Structures are given as C-alpha cells and as structure tokens.
C-alpha cells in the first residue's frame with residue numbers, strides 16, 4: 155500500500171497523510187443483467203456522464219449567481235437562482251445514480267467535472283445581471299442540444315430507462331428553467 159500526502163504548499167496546518175491505492179485504469183462497466191446490449195450500456199454511460207458534468211456545472215453556475223447577484227431585482231433573482239440550483243442538484247443525483255445503475259462509474263469531483271464539461275468556464279469575478287442570465291441560457295442550450303441527441307440514441311439502442319430520464323426529467327426541467335429565465339430577462343434588459 156502506498157500513501158499520499160494531501161499537504162498543500164503554503165498550507166497553514168499540515169494535513170494528515172491518507173492511505174491510498176494507485177489509481178486503477180478505467181474498467182469496463184459491470185454487467186448488471188438489465189437485458190441491454192453491452193454496447194448500448196457503454197454508450198449510455200458515456201452520454202449520462204457528459205450530461206452529469208454539464209448539469210453539475212450548470213448547478214454551480216446557479217449557485218455562483220445566487221451568491222453574487224446584485225441590483226434592483228436582487229431578491230427575486232436570488233430566490234430563483236437558488237431554486238434552480240437545488241433542482242439541478244436533484245437532477246445531477248438522478249444522472250449519477252443512473253450511471254451506477256448501468257454498472258458505470260459516475261464522474262463526481264470538481265476537477266474531473268471541469269476537465270470534461272462542455273459549458274465554458276465562468277469568470278471568478280461577479281458579472282452583471284444580464285450577463286449572468288445570458289450565461290445561464292447558453293449553458294442550458296448546450297445541455298439541451300446534447301440531451302436531444304442522446305435521447306434519440308438511447309431510444310434507438312433500446313435503453314428506455316435512460317431515455318426516460320433524459321426526456322422526462324432533464325429536458326423538461328431545463329426547458330422550464332429556460333422559460334423562467336426568458337421571462338426574467340424581459341424585466342431586466
């Protein structure tokens with residue numbers, strides 16, 4: 155067994171060393187006897203993990219804007235961004251659990267999410283309200299575009315459970331949140 159020190163340069167307090175095993179190479183999905191073709195399962199896991207990382211990114215974008223919003227619509231926007239953040243967090247949980255249900259391994263950690271996300275990275279500083287909403291709409295558009303392609307693929311491969319999650323939960327939630335943002339931007343612009 156090897157050990158890994160998680161002490162950071164410049165850290166005020168030394169961190170305890172934690173035991174860890176060398177990172178294993180990616181493995182084939184476990185067979186969960188779901189009466190699905192292995193190729194269909196592998197494709198669904200890839201699609202779900204992409205939707206997962208983009209949903210986690212959108213979730214964090216809503217959290218960022220919930221904290222950083224400012225201006226005349228502060229209260230209204232803060233509540234809405236917080237609500238959408240929670241809904242995206244719930245959706246991410248469903249996507250991650252679906253990956254595991256299929257025998258895959260869901261992407262979870264921030265660095266791995268950032269490495270795979272299709273949504274552009276947001277700046278660290280606070281943006282004005284119109285830019286915040288535009289950035290959210292752009293993120294939703296990216297997710298909806300990839301989700302519709304993946305919904306068609308999963309329908310064709312016979313993975314109807316994944317198809318239902320993508321269509322009934324993800325697409326419908328994202329479309330409803332876009333509607334709310336579009337209505338909001340009328341009042342802000």
Ligand SMILES: [Fe+2]
Nearest residue numbers: 220221232236
């Ligand atoms: Fe809050």
